[in-house]
Amino acid sequence: xxxxxxxxxxxxxxxxxxxxxxxxxxxxxxxxxxxxxxxxxxxxxxxxxxxxxxxxxxxxxxxxxxxxxxxxxxxxxxxxxxxxxxxxxxxxxxxxxxxxxxxxxxxxxxxxxxxxxxxxxxxxxxxxxxxxxxxxxxxxxxxxxxxxxxxxxxxxxxxxxxxxxxxxxxxxxxxxxxxxxxxxxxxxxxxxxxxxxxxxxxxxxxxxxxxxxxxxxxxxxxxxxxxxxxxxxxxxxxxxxxxxxxxxxxxxxxxxxxxxxxxxxxxxxxxxxxxxxxxxxxxxxxxxxxxxxxxxxxxxxxxxxxxxxxxxxxxxxxxxxxxxxxxxxxxxxxxxxxxxxxxxxxxxxxxxxxxxxxxxxxxxxxxxxxxxxxxxxxxxxxxxxxxxxxxxxxxxxxxxxxxxxxxxxxxxxxxxxxxxxxxxxxxxxxxxxxxxxxxxxxxxxxxxxxxxxxxxxxxxxxxxxxxxxxxxxxxxxxxxxxxxxxxxxxxxxxxxxxxxxxxxxxxxxxxxxxxxxxxxxxxxxxxxxxxxxxxxxxxxxxx
Ligand code: ADP
Numbered sequence: 001x002x003x004x005x006x007x008x009x010x011x012x013x014x015x016x017x018x019x020x021x022x023x024x025x026x027x028x029x030x031x032x033x034x035x036x037x038x039x040x041x042x043x044x045x046x047x048x049x050x051x052x053x054x055x056x057x058x059x060x061x062x063x064x065x066x067x068x069x070x071x072x073x074x075x076x077x078x079x080x081x082x083x084x085x086x087x088x089x090x091x092x093x094x095x096x097x098x099x100x101x102x103x104x105x106x107x108x109x110x111x112x113x114x115x116x117x118x119x120x121x122x123x124x125x126x127x128x129x130x131x132x133x134x135x136x137x138x139x140x141x142x143x144x145x146x147x148x149x150x151x152x153x154x155x156x157x158x159x160x161x162x163x164x165x166x167x168x169x170x171x172x173x174x175x176x177x178x179x180x181x182x183x184x185x186x187x188x189x190x191x192x193x194x195x196x197x198x199x200x201x202x203x204x205x206x207x208x209x210x211x212x213x214x215x216x217x218x219x220x221x222x223x224x225x226x227x228x229x230x231x232x233x234x235x236x237x238x239x240x241x242x243x244x245x246x247x248x249x250x251x252x253x254x255x256x257x258x259x260x261x262x263x264x265x266x267x268x269x270x271x272x273x274x275x276x277x278x279x280x281x282x283x284x285x286x287x288x289x290x291x292x293x294x295x296x297x298x299x300x301x302x303x304x305x306x307x308x309x310x311x312x313x314x315x316x317x318x319x320x321x322x323x324x325x326x327x328x329x330x331x332x333x334x335x336x337x338x339x340x341x342x343x344x345x346x347x348x349x350x351x352x353x354x355x356x357x358x359x360x361x362x363x364x365x366x367x368x369x370x371x372x373x374x375x376x377x378x379x380x381x382x383x384x385x386x387x388x389x390x391x392x393x394x395x396x397x398x399x400x401x402x403x404x405x406x407x408x409x410x411x412x413x414x415x416x417x418x419x420x421x422x423x424x425x426x427x428x429x430x431x432x433x434x435x436x437x438x439x440x441x442x443x444x445x446x447x448x449x450x451x452x453x454x455x456x457x458x459x460x461x462x463x464x465x466x467x468x469x470x471x472x473x474x475x476x477x478x479x480x481x482x483x484x485x486x487x488x489x490x491x492x493x494x495x496x497x498x499x500x501x502x503x504x505x506x507x508x509x510x511x512x513x514x515x516x517x518x519x520x521x522x523x524x525x526x527x528x529x530x531x532x533x534x535x536x537x538x539x540x541x542x543x
Pocket of ligand 1: 304
């Protein structure tokens with residue numbers, strides 16, 4: 001028997017309408033290339049999104065067309081999110097930090113009709129323009145006065161495009177299964193793959209991230225996504241914030257700048273912020289060096305890479321800020337797990353152990369770990385295996401691929417190796433391709449890195465497996481020192497004793513000036529391995 005309830009479509013248009021009805025006076029504050037502090041309301045933002053949708057129709061955009069964006073987090077990018085998706089187009093956010101060949105490949109593969117570009121990214125697009133015959137034209141995200149000189153053909157100024165467009169756009173009623181947005185994975189091997197999000201998946205994901213044991217946003221809060229809007233929809237915050245009426249603070253091109261982040265937090269009363277560990281290292285270093293305070297900030301959501309204990313500690317002890325550890329991936333919209341609040345009465349050791357975990361599954365996500373033969377492993381916090389997931393906001397098939405991305409029994413293999421304990425807490429051990437196998441046993445590089453970055457003289461650390469005659473592979477610790485600190489590598493390795501099994505302790509420690517990062521700001525072990533291709537173990541050299 002069927003239930004007898006209405007068939008309301010779950011679309012991003014619903015989010016827009018809800019915010020227009022309830023929170024039209026709440027603010028969006030942005031830093032843009034042409035304005036150090038742009039400020040307006042959700043009401044104005046959605047009005048302009050309607051004007052943009054109207055302009056896109058006049059430019060000939062047809063339902064289902066992909067519209068590419070190369071842009072930082074700001075109000076114009078926010079308008080693009082809604083103007084495209086809610087008018088039946090697909091918002092294709094492109095990561096401008098990718099290699100130019102990858103950017104060209106992505107634009108061709110998606111068949112982007114128009115590209116909306118921040119002035120700063122015009123040179124990148126100029127360098128590949130010859131390979132983009134399918135793109136009808138380029139809209140530069142600025143006003144007329146800031147229009148850069150460019151060799152791009154058919155360029156339009158964004159503000160000029162909106163001028164004169166009528167207000168009160170009539171948004172179409174969309175099917176919830178229609179595509180809303182497109183984001184390509186970074187493609188560490190082979191070409192990047194497109195994840196095509198539906199309105200339904202993104203709306204359900206927005207409900208999921210807003211739960212009290214997840215982002216838990218409230219009206220009268222101010223949230224700052226320091227995770228780019230060009231990567232996995234800035235973890236859904238541009239949808240979640242208007243649902244709750246939270247103020248949105250967008251740091252534009254200044255996401256890696258501790259000074260700007262500090263100023264935005266202080267001046268806009270930001271109390272929630274989200275980003276990968278590297279941005280928090282930059283903020284914390286700035287706060288330390290300038291003895292500044294961020295009294296409004298209450299919680300920081302850290303994901304995309306394992307959050308070291310040292311970051312959690314410094315936020316909590318110095319600034320009274322609680323860090324929530326989260327895990328996810330492009331193919332998961334991205335939220336998979338979230339480490340919520342812990343009760344006060346948990347012992348410090350247990351507290352630390354739990355908070356270092358990536359958290360529990362968001363409601364909507366199911367998880368399992370399996371061995372090499374696909375057999376389910378116990379959720380006992382000890383057994384580790386390939387992490388697989390399923391749920392309504394998880395990718396089933398990559399864009400334009402005929403093949404399913406799932407296992408024969410319908411799970412998505414995340415490419416991560418993990419443990420899950422009896423309380424459902426996920427512990428990511430490594431990415432499958434970064435796992436270190438020594439004498440047939442796995443060593444978790446993440447756990448070793450956590451220990452290393454807790455040492456005051458280490459700013460950043462990566463552990464990679466290096467071929468070893470006897471053990472197949474042994475861990476090598478690579479560290480970037482804290483500015484001005486002296487590093488004694490023998491002493492550093494000594495400090496691992498008692499913290500992990502003896503055979504886990506790295507065989508050597510290398511001090512370097514920088515560690516390579518991926519286009520999404522994470523440590524790139526692939527590039528580090530290439531950089532250290534000539535590395536030999538000390539005993540091999542002396543032998
Ligand atoms: P890319 O790194 O290629 O841009 P994603 O942003 O989708 O792709 O990254 C997803 C991956 O990032 C996960 O599969 C996992 O390996 C890693 N990751 C994400 N969050 C965490 C976390 N909290 N702890 C450890 N690893 C994480």
